[in-house]
Amino acid sequence: MYKIQTLNHIAKCGLAVFPEERYEITENETDPDGMLLRSYAMHNIDFSSNLKAIARAGAGVNNIPVDKCTERGIVVFNTPGANANAVKELVLASLMLSSRNLLEGIQWAKTLQGQGEAVPKLVETGKKEYVGTEIKYKKLGIIGLGAIGALVANDALALEMEVVGYDPYVSVETAWRLSRQVQRAMSVEQIYATCDYITIHVPLTQQTKGMLNGDAFRLMKKGVRIFNFSRGELVNEHDLAQAIEQGIVANYVTDFPNDNVLHMKRVISIPHLGASTYESEENCAIMAAKQLKDYLETGNIKNSVNYPNVELPYAGQRRITVAHENVPNMVGQITSLLAEVKINIADMINRSRGNWAYTLIDIDNHLNKDLRELERxxxxxxxTVAVRII
Known part of the structure; x- marks a missing residue:
């Protein structure tokens, strides 16, 4: 019986992935095999020695101590692409929202309450203050062509925008999805200097933190509109405020409001609604649950943020999984030990990711050996940081 601890509300369709006869799901489990969460802050949690994996129903994992997990052999999963359509739709809505002065116009229209039959005339007289611009034929720059960026690019083309994208690490899978009409920028500076609209879809790292700063703003066209549905910290807010005052940034749309940006003019603050759709929450829950279940039952890894993706078809045979440092002769030591105790390898695979690696080994089922001693x-x-025998 596997024990799963949920740290946030998880959609029922996600929990239904776990068969009741093999899984126990609770919020209060103290010694879980796996954890399932959304935005719960885990940095102060003491993990039990039994914990094997954590699955985040969402893309960002800033709320999880990933390095700590890696050093203990705990695999951390996220769900890239599961909420991509929801975020894409909000980005497209924001393109128009920022261009047509819709929020200001709606707020002004509400001030006409009580004017009776004069309202239509007042509307016609006052609407000139809220004249906007169309997005058709404008140039949209997309920084980051992952699941969300690629969807935004393709749909923006359908709206007859000129689209240019920058992503030095674009995957083969994304390349297949991306329209050939999307132009390739050779540098992020090319995006800054040439685009009327800029939307950013990159993870928050030490390298990307504050990437939209004074140097970036100084390269931009006057009147640029910027959209941030990735992480608030990607933008240097002090430099942003100056760029707005100087007229470089006409609008900044963010899904991550804080007290600083709420005080700024020309900022549209959305209360983190990018993935807040019923469909998105269900998609993320199902995807996270399936990845966690597959890992616990077969040792296969898909969409981990700290270990390599590793998959070996599973037919119910005995399987050994080893999470270890990516150093010379690790695989040799593992296979030599199996040979020493006369265990035959039926199939195996090894993959690495940076300083860490993961090895799957299928062995013969017909063994009269103490596998607990082998695990030790x-x-x-x-x-070696973690060993399992399935």
């Missing part, structure tokens, strides 16, 4: 010996190999 594998764990004793220097550089």
């Amino acid at each position: 010996k594998l764990q004793a190999i220097k550089g």
Whole structure:
């Protein structure tokens, strides 16, 4: 029986992925095999020695101590692409929202309450104050062509925008999805200097933190509109305020309001609604649950943020999983130990990711050996952080 602890409300369709006869799901489990969460802050949690994996029903994992998990062999999953359509729709809505002065116009129209039959004439007289611009034929720059960026690019083309994208790490899968009409920028500076609209879809890292700063704003066209549905910290807010005052940034639309941006003019603050659709929450819950279930039952890894993706078809045979440091001779030591105790390898795969690696080994089922002793010996190999025998 596997034990799953939920740290946030998870959609029922996601929890339904776990068969009741094999899984126990509770909010108060103290020794879980797996954890399932959304935005719960985990940095102060003491993990039990039994914890094998954490699945985040969403893309960002800033709320999870990933490095700590990696060092203990705990696999951390996220759900890239599960909420991509929801975010894409809000980006497209924001393109028009910022261009047509809709919010200001709506707020002004409400001030006409009580004017009776004079309202239509007042509307016709006052509407000139809220003249906007069309997005058709304007140039949209997309920084980051992952699941969301690619969807935004394709749909913006359908709206007859000129689209240019920058992503030095674009995946083969994304390349297949991306329209050939999307122009390729050779540098992020090219996006800054040439685009009327800029939307950013990159993860928050030490390298990307504050990437939209004074240097970036100085390269931009006057009147540019910027959209941030990734992370608030990607933008240097002090420099943003100056760029708005100087007329460089006509509008900044963010899904991550804080007290600083709420005090700024020309900022549209959306209360983190990018993935807040019923469909998105259900998609993320199902995807996270399936990844967690597959890992617990087969050892296969898909969409991990700290270990490589590794998949070996599982037919119910005995399987050994080893999470270890990516150093020379680790695989050799593992296979030598199996040979020493006369265990035959039926199939195996090894993949690495940075300083860490993961090895899956299928062995013969017909064994009269104490596999607990084998697990202990594998764990004793220097550089090994977690061993499972399924």
